[in-house]
Amino acid sequence: MNRYVIRYYFTEGFRGIFLHAFSSFAAVGVITACLLIMGSFTLVAVNVQAMITELEQSSEIVIDIDEALTDALARSVGSRISEIDNVQRAEFVSREDTYNSYREKMGEVLMQGILPDTFWHKYKVYLVDVQYVDDTAEKLRGLSGVADVRIEREVLNSLVSIRQVVQMVSLVLIVSLLIVSLFIMQNTIKLATFERREEIAIMRVVGATKGFIRWPFVIEGFILGLLAGILAYFTQVFAYDRFGAALDEVQLTPFSELWLPVLAVFVLTGFLVGIFGSVMTIRKYLRA
Amino acid sequence: MTLRIDDGEFVFLVGPSGSGKSTIIKLLTSEIRPSEGKVMVNGYNINTIKPSAVPMLRRTLGVIFQDFRLIEKKNIFENVAFAMRAVGASPREVKARVPYVLDLVGLSHKARRRPFELSGGEQQRVAIARALINNPMVIIADEPTGNLDPARSLEIMTLLERINALGTTVLAVTHERELVNRFAKRVIAIDGGRIVSDKQGGYFTSGPAARQ
Numbered sequence: 083m084n085r086y087v088i089r090y091y092f093t094e095g096f097r098g099i100f101l102h103a104f105s106s107f108a109a110v111g112v113i114t115a116c117l118l119i120m121g122s123f124t125l126v127a128v129n130v131q132a133m134i135t136e137l138e139q140s141s142e143i144v145i146d147i148d149e150a151l152t153d154a155l156a157r158s159v160g161s162r163i164s165e166i167d168n169v170q171r172a173e174f175v176s177r178e179d180t181y182n183s184y185r186e187k188m189g190e191v192l193m194q195g196i197l198p199d200t201f202w203h204k205y206k207v208y209l210v211d212v213q214y215v216d217d218t219a220e221k222l223r224g225l226s227g228v229a230d231v232r233i234e235r236e237v238l239n240s241l242v243s244i245r246q247v248v249q250m251v252s253l254v255l256i257v258s259l260l261i262v263s264l265f266i267m268q269n270t271i272k273l274a275t276f277e278r279r280e281e282i283a284i285m286r287v288v289g290a291t292k293g294f295i296r297w298p299f300v301i302e303g304f305i306l307g308l309l310a311g312i313l314a315y316f317t318q319v320f321a322y323d324r325f326g327a328a329l330d331e332v333q334l335t336p337f338s339e340l341w342l343p344v345l346a347v348f349v350l351t352g353f354l355v356g357i358f359g360s361v362m363t364i365r366k367y368l369r370a
Numbered sequence: 371m372t373l374r375i376d377d378g379e380f381v382f383l384v385g386p387s388g389s390g391k392s393t394i395i396k397l398l399t400s401e402i403r404p405s406e407g408k409v410m411v412n413g414y415n416i417n418t419i420k421p422s423a424v425p426m427l428r429r430t431l432g433v434i435f436q437d438f439r440l441i442e443k444k445n446i447f448e449n450v451a452f453a454m455r456a457v458g459a460s461p462r463e464v465k466a467r468v469p470y471v472l473d474l475v476g477l478s479h480k481a482r483r484r485p486f487e488l489s490g491g492e493q494q495r496v497a498i499a500r501a502l503i504n505n506p507m508v509i510i511a512d513e514p515t516g517n518l519d520p521a522r523s524l525e526i527m528t529l530l531e532r533i534n535a536l537g538t539t540v541l542a543v544t545h546e547r548e549l550v551n552r553f554a555k556r557v558i559a560i561d562g563g564r565i566v567s568d569k570q571g572g573y574f575t576s577g578p579a580a581r582q
Contacts (some may be wrong), residue, residue: 086460280441281452287399287503289429290421290456 087294095301098274106302109270110310113355116259116266117314117348124347125322125340127252132335134245138212141237144158145222146230147203156203159227160370168210168218175204202229215241260355267307267359271299275367282367292368299364300357307356311349318344371407371565375541377507382550383543385560391425393542393563395512398541399431400424429457430537432433432501432509436516438493440485446472446496447481453500465505475499475529482532491522498529502538509533511542515549523549 101108145163147156151262153176163172181198219231275282285295319337325332337344373394375381385391396402397409400416409416412430413416419427419518440449450471453463459467472478485493494514501509511530515523527542527549534540550557558568 084458084460087458088456097461256561280439284439284441284453284500285456286425287428288453288456288500289425289427289431291425297550 091297091301094298095305095366098298098302099305102270102273102277105128105270105273106306107265109306111345112266113136113263113307113310114314114317116263116311117351118317119229119343120256120259120351121306121314121344121348122321123252125318125344128340129332129334130248133332134241137237137286139208141209141212141234142230143207143209143215143219143222143234145172145207145228146232147205148227148229151203151227153203155227159225160205162225163205163207163222166218166221168214170208170210173206173208175206177201180204185229205232212218220368249264255360260351262281263351263355264362268363270306271303271363272359272367274299274302275364276359295368296361296364300360303360304353305356307352307354307359308349309352310355311352314352315345315348318348371560371563373565373568375508375539377539378537379532380531380540380553381542381557382553382557383541383560383568384550384557389561390563391560392512393512394560395433398508398510399433400427409495425457427545430507431504433506433516434494434497434501434509434511436513438485438490438497438517440493440496440500442485445482445484446477446488447483449496450499450503453503468499471499471503474502474533485553489522490518491525494518494522494526495529498526498533502533506538508539508541511540511544513543513545515544515546522550524552527553542580543576553561 130315145159147159151159156176157174160172160174163169177198177200179194180201181196184201185193207218207222209215215233215235217235222228222231282295319341321332324339326337383391383394393402397404397416398411399410400414400419404417411427411446414423414427414430416427419499441452444452447468451468454464454467469478469481472481475498477495477499479494480488485496488496497515498509509530514530515526518526523546530540530542531553554571556570557567558565
């Protein structure tokens with residue numbers, strides 16, 4: 083492929099965009115909108131995920147240690163707890179700690195006559211992933227010296243459900259909007275091939291290869307997709323900033339931590355939608 | 371049907387509508403494949419030609435249509451140059467060759483005009499220039515004078531005759547008896563997919579095609 087041919091592809095690709103400026107504009111607009119919706123939902127999912135992770139890290143399983151164990155033995159259970167998969171950390175709470183905590187909450191009067199020995203030594207266990215809480219609890223129950231394992235099941239289950247719903251909705255939206263974007267790009271290129279059908283027919287008659295005919299359309303799709311990706315990125319930055327400023331109580335993940343993956347995904351998606359949309363259309367057209 | 375056209379020949383292909391003229395052209399340009407028999411064009415076997423070789427075959431052919439098929443948005447120079455660019459020629463090659471071919475068809479002074487500014491005869495000459503630009507071995511003219519008056523038709527056929535004299539094989543499909551008779555060339559008449567006459571210098575002397 084010589085440089086004249088490459089220059090020809092790009093010249094024709096750009097010419098195609100201006101030749102049917104309205105449909106090009108519409109395609110960029112719709113793909114930008116699709117990318118924005120996809121991006122927004124992904125960012126919501128990322129933030130929800132971050133919040134859930136934070137909540138998960140503060141959600142605990144409480145383990146009561148067998149009262150027959152001495153203080154030293156009770157403390158030694160901690161190292162075995164930490165060895166179990168999915169355990170992030172285990173915090174020892176002695177009888178005295180629990181007693182003091184109750185005394186603070188309920189007052190001296192109500193606690194009269196109650197001694198620290200009434201309480202059991204405990205461990206607060208924090209998990210890596212709350213989704214596997216049951217498995218982990220089962221393993222904890224199997225440890226010698228463990229009398230009981232208590233789970234705040236409702237909170238943990240809700241966290242898991244919220245995360246699953248957000249992930250599912252984001253996935254469905256991303257896939258549907260990708261299909262919509264591809265469809266829009268295909269229509270734009272179809273229109274481009276229709277407007278240049280005479281040129282294509284002549285090219286075929288004089289012996290242009292299919293690749294030679296195809297490339298300007300692929301470049302046209304690539305430019306439109308890329309343009310949509312860049313446009314969507316800057317709109318997303320602006321929207322995220324405004325949205326974050328409007329939320330008083332919720333602290334969003336700073337965009338400085340997200341800009342690179344967001345830019346990469348937008349540009350790559352725009353690029354791929356442009357290339358695939360045009361390749362699929364022109365291939366079908368040239369086969370016909 | 372057995373038909374052989376040698377290098378440098380000028381052949382008229384005549385016959386009524388539906389006789390198979392268009393099918394022959396489609397076979398020669400590899401738009402369709404033969405269901406039986408064997409078709410060879412400029413060394414390419416149309417029965418077995420690979421899709422990737424079809425553009426190479428077509429570069430050895432120059433095709434002219436009844437409706438000229440010029441691109442309205444491009445001027446005459448660009449219309450002709452376009453066929454060269456489509457096969458990967460450099461701008462320098464285009465700049466050197468297009469004026470020469472436009473001169474050959476007598477249109478160098480109208481290079482910057484658009485097709486709609488030209489008469490039918492002139493438009494067909496542009497189409498001939500476009501067919502010639504890649505230096506084909508064979509020119510296939512499909513009813514090249516179908517949209518022209520008798521004077522312009524004669525002009526176009528004379529131009530094709532001149533091109534043939536320069537060594538290019540010409541296959542002209544036409545209905546025009548007067549025109550064919552004026553040029554003493556080989557005339558192949560077909561009807562119902564069969565050759566009914568193949569003579570030098572004569573037109574429709576007998577057979578069903580003569581009645582058209």
